[in-house]
Amino acid sequence: MMDKRYDAKAAEAKWYQTWEKNGFFHDDPDGREPYSVVIPPPNVTGILHMGHALNQTIQDILVRWRRMQGRNTLWLPGTDHAGIATQNVVEKALKKEGKRRQDLGREKFLERVWEWKRQYGGTIVHQQRMLGNSTDWQRERFTFDEGCSKAVAKVFTQLYDEGLVYKGNYIVNWCPRCGTALANDEVEHEENHGHLWYVRYPVVGSEKGAAGEPYKDYIMVATTRPETLPGDTAVAVNPKDERYAHLVGKTVILPLTGREIPVISDDYVEKEFGTGIVKITPAHDPNDFLVGKRHGLAEINIMTDDGHMNELAGAKYAGMDRFKCREALVADLEAEGYLDHIEDYDNQVGHCYRCHEVVESRLSKQWFVKMKPLAEPAIAAVRSGEVRFVPERWSKIYFNWMENIQDWCISRQLWWGHRIPAYYFGDGEVVVAETPELALEKAKAIDPNVMAADLQQDPDVLDTWFSSWLWPFSTLGWPEKTADLDYYYPTTDLVTAQDIIFFWVARMMMAGIHFMGKPPFRNIVIHGIVRDAQGRKMSKSLGNSLDPLELIDAYSADALRFSIALITSLDCDSKVSKEKFEIGRNFCTKIWNAARFMEMQSENAAALPAGEPYGNLTSDEKHILWACDKACRKVNEILESYRVQDGALAVYDFFWTEICDWYVEYVKDSPNKSVSLAILRDVFWKALRLLHPYMPFVTEEVAHQLGYLGEGETIMRSEFPRGYTDDEKAAWGLSQETYDFVNAKRAAVTAIRALRAEYKVPPSAFVKVTVATDDPKAETEAESLKKAMRAESVAFVPAGSDLAMPSKITDFGTVYLSLEGLVDKAAESKRIAGELAKLAGFIKSSEAKLANENFVAHAPEAVVAEARRKLAENKEKVAQLEKLAKLFA
């Protein structure tokens, strides 16, 4: 006996264990068509959030569906070592002990990180199991495991040998808190309410003025960053700016320092902005850096790597925090009469995407990847359609970025990450090799006397994304030639949110094509971001996050998954609130109760072999089989185009409306119960399998409870329903016509129920019903109509008959509710008048349409025919209603 209530927690724990233990998530390469997906690896420091839940639910739906279709399926899980994020977490822990990473030293610190990973790194991996992910845990990978690390070293070396990796002294984004360089896209720009300081730079040779105005002749410079002033090596004007043409070539005095700097002209300067004169600080601004290169200016670095001023900023400011220095320096400028005035000014300021510290532009030696040569074939692969974005519009954004791609700064001044395989020796010689041994070989080729101990490995590590961009093939064994790599690469689908198209998707495209010769996936499926009910991004600081684990606890994983699928649109972001997950929970309950009904009825179900013709079927039986066939085809078709939401709707409607609301109600009073139940069993089993990708646990549990599956079997490897064959449909006498006939019958039932409600007939009361119709089939439905309408009797009279009783006109015929003296003539007359008015409107519009020659000539035949039919039908309805109206007048 099934329990009255479904115990989701017990079922979910039990089935996940069973699936994993029996290896149901695992396939080995074979002769079948593969379907492979790699999971976007979450940070090893991460905890499961709604974004993961959305992303992974979509993937698991696709994966389970394909697996049930018989494809050899791989969904590869894993985590990302997340350089900065993880290092920050461990450093924070150290801080509590009053230590810094420098106190431990590199090796000890890395031991601590690995220790941390062993202890806490499994959190998210455990949480993913709660979702029901059918990921192949036997193939779980980590971006910092041995295999991935080999791949990283190999890739770096190869790119270096090809001249695509180079080291250069460039201005980079620098996070003073993390103490490392950041790539451009690791910087988040935020609106900042700041100021524009107007500072006077005296022209050399001008006379000293009165107090408060030290020099008579000066030029005025506007800046948002006064603290960088000690690093200025020029001021610049636009070459076309006539106001300042006379100044170019002259020299001005840098306030507070007394240093003399030239006035130069450069197109970069906007005449309209500020005063039209810019201070140039090549070591602390990316634009100024380029201007400096063009004009051969000195680069003066005035800051330390932790955001303090150094001695080059001047003795007074050395050691000062950069923002403290700004205040101090502005105060000094004012005191000395250099500050003209201050304006409020809003601009965008870059922040570290990890710790949110204000990013500093800073000159330093870093490693870069030349991206243009890698980007070109990656652009071509999408242009040619070899790789497809779903929805397609994301390709535009991809092209836009790829066509304006900048070189990628890949070195990070961290300890946690893949160490750069570059080795220095002798007098600035460098070799790059996959291992220290190979490096030594290369070094010996340059200088035979070099010993292993002479080689100094580059202290920096690589950007985390430098391992993630290899994920689709490094996880399959590359650079080894493995069977997995051969079979599962390229992967089929990549499912991810829009926010990592640049970080990750675009770079995987480049690496895949460059190292494997083929793009890493065929379809890139981009879904929206989960937002709160107000449309805000979910974040810890706002406290508006929903915790998927809490939702699973409250409603079950199936409920979470189904609700997410139902509210997800690939085209836009989804707003969610806790109540939305009740939909899934309620659906779960509905499935459970429908299953209980079947169990209770099971003794009535004769053992009819599935697939055999059932003999003479009633119209309701044909109807459910036809609806089931439609649902199966529809769901397959929908999932083929990744419309996970539409699939959920289709199966929800089929299960709830068709099976539960109508067919189960029919079965209760069916004249030949054993056949009706056998059909229900068949249809129910198909419905369970259609639902399984969305709600894996409850479907598995019910499938076993109802005996569809035996010990050791699983729904996740049973066949995904494709609908009935033409032979079956013919044998059972299914047709669109029968289907429509039953829909009409339902309309008649609904009409009587509405009349009962209007006339307040108690639900317990039996009524007399008369149906006016000429359809000879109608009479065969008398029994089922009686039950559904709760009628004492159903009589049939010819169409066009009119009785002085409340009635509604339906596709089935006109249904009359016999009330024997209870008829409210006035109310009925009013209702009829209302209906007539409505019909008059319809008739008018369809007459106008049919009178239009162009409509008849251009519209598809079916549409015109339908319009004609509808018009005739409405006219008939009007005639009938007018007769009735007289009776109630």
Added chain:
RNA sequence: GGGCUAUUAGCUCAGUUGGUUAGAGCGCUUCCUUGACAUGGAAGAGGUCAGUGGUCCGAAUCCACUAUAGCCCACCA
């Protein structure tokens, strides 16, 4: 500054190549507890599809402009 997207019922959203009288869930109204299920059932109310103009026999759907909202990219100090 450049690019993208959205605007449909009180709320959240569907609406597949333009084609009958625009749908769902939640919420709301009325009624219904010995019935598989009140986490349920039945019947309802509720929309000039943001606005204006255009193309077309026909527009929620295609085009243009306007309004509003949001996102992404970008070096205006």
